[in-house]
Amino acid sequence: MNDNSDNKKNINETSCGQELSKRRQKRDLSINDVAREIKIESSVIKKIESDEFHSIGAPVFVKGYLRQYSNLVGADDDLIIKKYNKLNPEHDTLPIVNDSATQISKFIVTPKSLILGLFGLILLLILTFLVLNIIDKEENSIVSTNEIPVIETEETEIQSEDDQIFFEENSIVSTNEIPVIETEDLTELNSLEPLLNITIFYNGLCWTEIFDSNGERLFFGLGDPQKNVSVNGTAPFDVMLGAADNLESIQVDGEEYTITNPVRRGEVMRFQVLSDLL
Numbered sequence: 298m299n300d301n302s303d304n305k306k307n308i309n310e311t312s313c314g315q316e317l318s319k320r321r322q323k324r325d326l327s328i329n330d331v332a333r334e335i336k337i338e339s340s341v342i343k344k345i346e347s348d349e350f351h352s353i354g355a356p357v358f359v360k361g362y363l364r365q366y367s368n369l370v371g372a373d374d375d376l377i378i379k380k381y382n383k384l385n386p387e388h389d390t391l392p393i394v395n396d397s398a399t400q401i402s403k404f405i406v407t408p409k410s411l412i413l414g415l416f417g418l419i420l421l422l423i424l425t426f427l428v429l430n431i432i433d434k435e436e437n438s439i440v441s442t443n444e445i446p447v448i449e450t451e452e453t454e455i456q457s458e459d460d461q462i463f464f465e466e467n468s469i470v471s472t473n474e475i476p477v478i479e480t481e482d483l484t485e486l487n488s489l490e491p492l493l494n495i496t497i498f499y500n501g502l503c504w505t506e507i508f509d510s511n512g513e514r515l516f517f518g519l520g521d522p523q524k525n526v527s528v529n530g531t532a533p534f535d536v537m538l539g540a541a542d543n544l545e546s547i548q549v550d551g552e553e554y555t556i557t558n559p560v561r562r563g564e565v566m567r568f569q570v571l572s573d574l575l
Contacts, residue, residue: 313363313380314348320370321346335365336501336542342366350385354564358539359385361502361519407510408533495534495570496527496548504539532572541566 311319321331328346332339341353345366350359360378367374497505499520507516509530520526522545538544541564547554549570559568 311380312348312384313377314346316377316380317363317366317370317372318346320372324370326370331366331369334369335362337362337365337540348384350381355504355539356385357504357519361504361540365502407512409510492529493532493534493570493572494527494529494550495536495554496525496551497536498525498545498547499543500545501543502540503543506537508535510534532570534570535567536570537565537567540564 321328328339328342332342341362344350344353345359345362350356353359353362360381363377363381364374366372367377495507497507497520499522501522503520505516505518505520505526506514507526507528507530508514510533511531513530515528515530515534516526518526536547541561544566547556547570554570556568559566561567
C-alpha cells in the first residue's frame with residue numbers, strides 16, 4: 298500500500314516533460330522515433346522533455362503535441378496536460394496564426410472590395426453624365442431663345458397649332474412603340490456571391506482558422522484525424538493552418554481541391570480556396 302502511494306507521489310512530483318521522457322526511454326524509443334511518429338521536429342521533442350514550452354509556440358499547439366506524445370508512450374494525457382497547466386498558467390492569447398493573417402490580409406483584394414469599387418465608378422459616371430446633360434440643355438435653350446424671334450401672326454398661330462397636333466400624335470406613337478425597360482437594382486446584383494462548402498481532413502492535430510470573403514470567421518479551433526472540419530460560406534475562403542504537415546486533403550463541394558500559391562512561415566501556412574465562378 299505504501300509502495301503505491303510512493304509511486305503516485307513520485308509521478309506527481311515529476312514535470313510533464315520528465316514524465317514523457319521516462320516513458321519514452323522505458324519503451325526504448327529515441328527522440329527521433331517519437332518525432333517521426335507524431336510528425337513534428339525532433340527539436341520540439343527535446344524542448345518538451347526539457348519543459349521549454351515558451352519557445353514552442355501557442356499553448357494550443359503545445360497541448361496538442363503533449364496529447365500526441367502521451368498517447369504514443371502510454372501516458373495519461375489528462376494528467377500530462379494538468380502538469381503542463383501547473384507549470385504554464387494559460388493566458389487568453391491567440392495563436393501566432395493571427396499575426397500572420399493580419400500581415401498577409403493587407404495585400405489581398407477581395408471580390409467584395411472589387412464590387413464596391415466598380416459600383417462607385419458606375420455611380421460616378423452616371424452623375425457626370427447627368428451634369429453634362431443638364432449643362433448642354435441649358436446652352437441649347439439660350440441659343441434657341443436668341444436666334445428665333447417670336448412673330449405673333451395668324452399664320453404663325455395656325456402653323457403652331459398644326460405643329461402641336463403633329464407633335465402630340467408622334468409623341469403618342471413614340472410612347473406606344475418604345476417600351477419602358479426596368480433595370481434591376483445594382484446593389485442586389487453586387488450582393489450575389491458564390492456559396493461553397495469546404496471540408497478539411499487531417500492526419501494529426503492541426504490548429505485551423507477559416508474566414509470567408511466578407512472577413513467573417515467561420516471556424517477557429519483544433520482539427521484532428523477523428524473529426525474533419527466542414528463549413529459553408531461565400532468564396533473565396535482564407536484558410537490558415539498551425540501545423541501544416543498534418544493536413545491530409547481539402548474538398549470543395551465534395552470535389553478534391555489542389556492548393557495553389559500558399560504562404561508559409563515555419564509550421565504555419567495560409568492559402569486561399571477560390572470558386573470556379575471567379
